[in-house]
Amino acid sequence: MSISKISPELFHKLVGLAALELTDEESAYLLTEMNHQLSSVNALLQVPLEENILPTLHGIDCAGAGPRTDVWQPFPTPGEILAGAPETEDGMFAVPDVKGAK
Amino acid sequence: MSLNQLSAQEVTARVRAGDLSAREVLEASLAQVHAVDGAPGSLDQKPLNPAEEQKVHAFIRLTEDLARQQADEVDRKIAVGEDPGALAGVPVSIKDIFTLQGIETTAASRILWNFKPPYTATPVKKLIDAGALILGKANLDEFTFGSSSESSAFKPSSNNPWDPSRVPGGSSGGSTASVAAEEVALSLGTDTGGSIRQPAAFCGVVGLKPTYGRVSRYGLMAFSSSLDCPGPIARNVSDAALMLHTIAGTDPKDSTSSLVPPSNYLEALKEGVKGLRVGLSPDYTHLFYPDFETGELAKESIQKEISQAVQDAASVLAELGAEIVENVPLPNAKYGIPTYFVVSRVEAASNLHRFDGVKYGYRTPVDVEDLQDLIRRTRAEGFGSEVKLRILMGMYLSSEGFAANYYQRALKVRAMIRRDFDRAFDPQGEHRLDVILTPTTATTSFKRNDVFGNTVRMQYSDQMTVSANHAGLPAVSIPGGLDADNLPIGIQFIGPDFREDLILRAGYAYEQATQDEAWRAVRPAVLRQEVTK
Numbered sequence: 001m002s003i004s005k006i007s008p009e010l011f012h013k014l015v016g017l018a019a020l021e022l023t024d025e026e027s028a029y030l031l032t033e034m035n036h037q038l039s040s041v042n043a044l045l046q047v048p049l050e051e052n053i054l055p056t057l058h059g060i061d062c063a064g065a066g067p068r069t070d071v072w073q074p075f076p077t078p079g080e081i082l083a084g085a086p087e088t089e090d091g092m093f094a095v096p097d098v099k100g101a102k
Numbered sequence: 103m104s105l106n107q108l109s110a111q112e113v114t115a116r117v118r119a120g121d122l123s124a125r126e127v128l129e130a131s132l133a134q135v136h137a138v139d140g141a142p143g144s145l146d147q148k149p150l151n152p153a154e155e156q157k158v159h160a161f162i163r164l165t166e167d168l169a170r171q172q173a174d175e176v177d178r179k180i181a182v183g184e185d186p187g188a189l190a191g192v193p194v195s196i197k198d199i200f201t202l203q204g205i206e207t208t209a210a211s212r213i214l215w216n217f218k219p220p221y222t223a224t225p226v227k228k229l230i231d232a233g234a235l236i237l238g239k240a241n242l243d244e245f246t247f248g249s250s251s252e253s254s255a256f257k258p259s260s261n262n263p264w265d266p267s268r269v270p271g272g273s274s275g276g277s278t279a280s281v282a283a284e285e286v287a288l289s290l291g292t293d294t295g296g297s298i299r300q301p302a303a304f305c306g307v308v309g310l311k312p313t314y315g316r317v318s319r320y321g322l323m324a325f326s327s328s329l330d331c332p333g334p335i336a337r338n339v340s341d342a343a344l345m346l347h348t349i350a351g352t353d354p355k356d357s358t359s360s361l362v363p364p365s366n367y368l369e370a371l372k373e374g375v376k377g378l379r380v381g382l383s384p385d386y387t388h389l390f391y392p393d394f395e396t397g398e399l400a401k402e403s404i405q406k407e408i409s410q411a412v413q414d415a416a417s418v419l420a421e422l423g424a425e426i427v428e429n430v431p432l433p434n435a436k437y438g439i440p441t442y443f444v445v446s447r448v449e450a451a452s453n454l455h456r457f458d459g460v461k462y463g464y465r466t467p468v469d470v471e472d473l474q475d476l477i478r479r480t481r482a483e484g485f486g487s488e489v490k491l492r493i494l495m496g497m498y499l500s501s502e503g504f505a506a507n508y509y510q511r512a513l514k515v516r517a518m519i520r521r522d523f524d525r526a527f528d529p530q531g532e533h534r535l536d537v538i539l540t541p542t543t544a545t546t547s548f549k550r551n552d553v554f555g556n557t558v559r560m561q562y563s564d565q566m567t568v569s570a571n572h573a574g575l576p577a578v579s580i581p582g583g584l585d586a587d588n589l590p591i592g593i594q595f596i597g598p599d600f601r602e603d604l605i606l607r608a609g610y611a612y613e614q615a616t617q618d619e620a621w622r623a624v625r626p627a628v629l630r631q632e633v634t635k
Contacts, residue, residue, distance in 0.1 A: 020493070034498065036557070037557060044440045049518070059314055060313065064359050081220050093460055093461055097473065
């Protein structure tokens with residue numbers, strides 16, 4: 001049985017969607033590894049699925065603490081958060097222009 | 103016996119009794135770090151001299167000043183008769199994936215090299231409130247992505263104290279190495295596919311992955327949110343039980359933290375294993391490794407000494423009165439890694455979108471055209487190869503046209519893995535197990551650079567551990583002997599939901615019954631060197 005592979009074209013599309021940039025060497029390595037991983041993942045296609053099996057997002061029933069009440073709570077020290085930002089302006093995060101925004 | 107060899111329980115008992123001050127314990131720990139650890143992990147990758155090659159390198163950052171403040175506070179409380187907490191004076195390392203307010207928290211990634219979180223993770227806060235001394239942040243695989251700790255951006259990555267030319271396992275490799283090298287008594291790790299248990303096995307220490315939701319994930323930087331579990335690492339089972347009791351419990355800041363109250367795990371240890379039903383499965387005796395061309399899974403035998411250690415452990419437990427149940431079918435365990443490749447990568451890709459150089463952490467220093475260019479360049483420079491690989495794989499497997507075949511199918515196989523365990527533990531079922539005994543890993547520790555770069559082979563080192571993550575079940579790895587190269591072997595107990603007490607009981611009974619075996623007297627190589635100096 002031969003298995004499907006990720007094409008270089010699809011790979012480069014994914015790189016763009018993932019907001020990444022890669023060197024040629026990095027691209028070659030990562031595409032090879034992705035296809036090797038895919039050969040493992042393809043084993044799932046051979047699994048005889050049991051009847052009435054439903055997909056699960058968690059192994060156990062997550063009847064946990066549950067979501068908090070949706071009430072606005074100001075962070076006590078916003079200055080600490082801003083102090084960690086690469087660039088700020090007037091108490092806000094500063095970034096370059098968004099393409100086409102002007 | 104030096105102070106650094108004491109268990110956490112011995113340390114805290116002596117500190118509370120006034121036989122020792124917390125400051126004395128801390129200074130002994132720091133002296134040990136300075137003797138065996140060498141240079142901490144750093145982004146400046148300098149060549150190592152031969153002496154540094156032999157060091158452990160468990161830490162990215164020591165937090166000596168913080169630990170001294172904590173020690174003084176413990177000593178002050180004892181002086182005035184206040185309760186100093188259940189872990190008073192116990193030195194602890196923290197995997198550098200948990201936030202600690204005001205202290206750099208890097209996830210071993212360049213993209214967070216300067217990130218100082220404005221809040222502390224819940225399990226870390228619980229350790230501090232219990233009087234533990236936070237000695238430092240331990241190295242790990244970048245964002246926990248790996249099984250050898252070699253993918254850390256902070257070099258040198260950690261070495262195995264039993265043989266510094268070998269890896270400590272991962273991703274909690276700095277944590278397990280720091281405990282094995284007697285730099286700390288306890289460490290806080292995380293386990294998504296085996297990242298506490300596999301390095302615990304490689305380093306000859308105890309590592310426990312609790313039931314999903316048993317310990318809060320608040321302040322843990324997410325890798326795969328449906329699988330991530332914080333948990334304890336210790337040198338013996340009862341210390342792991344004590345630490346678990348300290349960090350477990352409901353947390354309103356983590357919606358998936360469980361409302362089930364924690365047991366008294368230390369008390370449970372005394373109950374022994376008489377009458378406990380311990381399962382052995384033929385589905386945990388081989389690796390199932392893919393052929394890269396055909397995708398067929400080929401059977402590979404696991405290291406014979408490890409299979410033998412599991413059999414020997416079963417015999418020990420049987421002599422103590424446990425009932426050994428053989429041939430328990432867990433047929434979907436062999437799909438654990440393929441399923442993990444899908445579930446963990448899809449969740450990782452989602453979780454890693456937040457790192458963009460805007461709000462915190464690294465930002466590219468080069469001139470950029472616009473915001474999109476800034477984000478691309480920051481991520482390109484800030485993330486290592488393994489992180490990029492997981493993002494790309496996750497995006498591919500969840501993309502339109504592929505998700506039905508891969509992601510949806512993986513979620514169904516995950517449910518089948520869980521169903522296998524439900525059948526094995528069913529009190530009305532054929533096997534009615536209390537715990538399942540398996541190897542933790544297929545091999546003992548491997549040499550640095552032997553596997554790194556081969557991302558499939560690296561991932562398959564988690565085959566024996568990953569199914570407990572898919573199923574959400576608690577599992578513990580404990581030392582089960584040494585191989586011919588004096589490298590530690592780990593054996594694993596898996597239990598039903600929230601029955602950490604059962605796996606700890608089984609581990610403790612085995613540990614106590616094998617106390618006098620010759621292999622327990624052998625010490626890690628870095629500690630043997632220390633003695634001969």
